[in-house]
Amino acid sequence: MRQIKHPRLEQIELTDLMHALSDPARIEIVRCLARARRPLTCSEIDIDRPKSSMSHHFKILRAAGLIETEIRGKEHFNSLRTGELEHKFPGLVKTLLRLMLAA
Amino acid sequence: MRQIKHPRLEQIELTDLMHALSDPARIEIVRCLARARRPLTCSEIDIDRPKSSMSHHFKILRAAGLIETEIRGKEHFNSLRTGELEHKFPGLVKTLLRLMLAA
Numbered sequence: 001m002r003q004i005k006h007p008r009l010e011q012i013e014l015t016d017l018m019h020a021l022s023d024p025a026r027i028e029i030v031r032c033l034a035r036a037r038r039p040l041t042c043s044e045i046d047i048d049r050p051k052s053s054m055s056h057h058f059k060i061l062r063a064a065g066l067i068e069t070e071i072r073g074k075e076h077f078n079s080l081r082t083g084e085l086e087h088k089f090p091g092l093v094k095t096l097l098r099l100m101l102a103a
Numbered sequence: 104m105r106q107i108k109h110p111r112l113e114q115i116e117l118t119d120l121m122h123a124l125s126d127p128a129r130i131e132i133v134r135c136l137a138r139a140r141r142p143l144t145c146s147e148i149d150i151d152r153p154k155s156s157m158s159h160h161f162k163i164l165r166a167a168g169l170i171e172t173e174i175r176g177k178e179h180f181n182s183l184r185t186g187e188l189e190h191k192f193p194g195l196v197k198t199l200l201r202l203m204l205a206a
Contacts (some may be wrong), residue, residue, distance in 0.1 A: 015125050022122035089202055095194045099117065102105065 004062065004069045004076075009084050012065035014086045017089070020064035025049050027100060028081065030066065034097045039070065039077035107165070107172045107179075112187050115168035120192070123167035129160050130150050130203060133169065133183065137200045142173065142180035 020026055028047040033040055042054060049057070058078065061067045065085065070077045086092045123129055131150040136143055145157060151162070161181065164170045168188065173180045188196045 013206070015127055016132065018121045018123075019125035020121075022118050022125055024118055027118065091194070091198045092202060095198045099192055099195060103117070 006068050007065045009088055016064040020061050022067050031100045033080045039079040041075045110168045112191055119167040123164050123169050129164055134203045136183045142182040144178045157205050
């Protein structure tokens with residue numbers, strides 16, 4: 001099965017996470033995933049942006065280590081790497097998600 | 104006395120803070136200020152970067168609302184806006200500073 005590459009936890013830098021969250025569209029994607037509490041396909045994440053720009057945003061979120069994407073059949077399922085990130089950056093993602101969900 | 108403009112707390116966006124911290128040099132500046140626990144002049148913040156790029160980094164940190172700069176005589180004194188930011192984004196700056204100081 002085709003797989004998508006993800007950075008390992010030790011490769012993830014704080015600056016990458018910050019860059020990934022420096023764009024309102026990417027914050028929207030993360031908020032959707034946090035609300036859903038389950039993996040979402042790209043089409044389930046409806047944030048009213050052109051499909052081409054969405055691929056770009058997913059790529060940046062994935063490269064930063066914020067989300068992981070699993071291919072099942074023809075669908076791409078995206079989820080937050082909250083547990084792993086909590087291990088490397090204690091408290092950070094929890095705090096960010098709390099602020100994003102409150103906004 | 105000449106003053107430097109700063110964004111008001113209500114103008115500060117999460118994406119601006121994230122952008123400001125997406126660069127290793129700017130994280131270094133913030134770490135210096137957090138360690139010092141007092142306002143520092145630009146020359147006291149010695150992070151081995153060209154002076155021209157330092158001005159750029161200070162400008163971005165200031166525009167994002169992360170630091171404030173006060174002019175006293177010929178010196179520019181920089182400090183973190185931790186207290187204000189804690190009010191708007193509870194827990195965020197504390198968590199980020201803890202992670203930066205531990206790194």
